[in-house]
Amino acid sequence: MKTKIYVLLVLFTSLIYSQEEHNFNINKGTKEIGLALNFNYQKNKTEDVTVNPHTTTLVFRPSFGYAIDNNLVLGAQINVSAIRETSDGELSQRRLTPDLQTFSFGFSPYIKKYFSIGKSLLLNINGSIGYQSMKIEDYNANETIKANQFSIGVTPGLTFRLSNNLALIGDFGFLGYSSTKNVDSRDFVDDSKQENFDFNISSQEILVGLIYYFN
Secondary structure (H helix, E strand, O other), X not given: OHHHHHHHHHHHHHHHHOOOOOOOOOOOOOEEEEEEEEXXXXXXXXXXXXXXXXXXXXXXXXXXXXXXXOOEEEEEEEEEEEEEEEEOOOHHHHOOOOOEEEEEEEEEEEEEEEEEOOOOEEEEEEEEEEEEXXXXXXXXXXEEEEEEEEEEEEEEEXXXXXXXXXXXXXXXXXXXXXXXXXXXXXXXXXXXXXXXXXXXXXXXXXXXXXXXXXX
């Protein structure tokens, strides 16, 4: 979390000091290869409690795009994530808290609009349509839930130039619609569907990484 805060400070500080000529732009015909990551560990610790839940999250998001116009990129990204929810303490006590392993794989075509706000900084809005397949293992119940998710929405972000071809990127949240259908492995449990329209700025939706531009 401290690393993410530091990256945010670097990006926003650059906004203040980069208002000069020769603005940073993505020219038509430019190609981009990016990789954004998220690693997060959260632990809920309570005094006088022997069982403390903790969650480890890893998100891996490679992407490729092509500038169809100045500061307008069409591309696609792959979304891979793994989330482990478990607890400290004795096995008999841990059965009262979540013990889950979630793995997901998805694909999202996108169109991204850059807005130049200085010689080294871009504001970008990424509009995407995505499909995600998820598998959730509940070790307490010894059951498996599979889910399919469709989403459409936008992700705001910042791009800070490190050199002529390399930039630091940060994506912050997701605003849009998602529809998730859960399929439970137990015969007596009906499938369920959940729909949401909101702004999700959870730890899983804050990613930082690098992007490489070439012609």
